Amino acid sequence: MAAVCDQGDPRVPAGGGAVNLPGDGGVISRWTEHLAGQDTVEIGQRLPPHSPDCAGCGPRNPAGLDLQVVRTATGVEAVHRFSDAQVGAPGIAHGGAVALAFDDLFGFALNTVGSLAVTRSLTIEYHAPFRLHRPYTFSAQVAQREGRRLLLHADAWDDAGQKAGSAAATFVVVDPGHFAAGAEQGMGRGD
């Protein structure tokens, strides 16, 4: 099967694409192609970042989480340790950083349905504090599709198997033109 992620350098996803917006550096066209190739993604395979500068998964963003996401049988998964840069209360990850992790992981779950979509609503349940430097396993999947609406669910567990958080989101399917204004203004600091 064809790989959608260039394992050699996750900063440079493979592929081209028919949709090109000025100023996007090819990010939108590459991501659209990855989504279209969703049935070629193997279970356990790492997925490419949304962009090199993405706050959730971009390896080039020094303020980002640098999430490493893999495809699972039912959706996507990431094991993540929050760092000192994401501290809220002492020793505990900021709730907004946890929400970022869930939201970005939902963006990867789009690979299982092959649609480009954006977050319309996001609800987080914080069951327990997310401790800094401790590994948490985040798992997400698309639960339902109703027209343009995608209903998604995610959970996060600590390394003792206790649920630390869960999330529900509604994403709305958009076409690549949705990102045109942002692309014209530059999608990241490298553009």
Ligand SMILES: CCCCCCCCCCCC(=O)SCCNC(=O)CCNC(=O)[C@H](O)C(C)(C)COP(=O)(O)OP(=O)(O)OC[C@H]1O[C@@H](n2cnc3c(N)ncnc32)[C@H](O)[C@@H]1OP(=O)(O)O
């Ligand atoms: C660059 C590489 C790519 C990368 C792509 C992946 C990157 C993922 C990154 C993580 C995700 C993000 O951060 S995304 C960034 C944060 N999110 C955003 O910026 C989105 C901002 N919002 C918008 O642009 C807009 O509101 C849209 C596009 C989401 C929707 O606007 P619209 O197109 O006018 O659609 P609208 O008619 O309002 O709603 C569409 C349908 O959804 C329903 N709907 C609306 N709200 C809700 C709701 N809360 N719960 C249930 N259903 C709802 C409506 O009833 C309707 O149903 P019906 O009448 O059709 O039945």
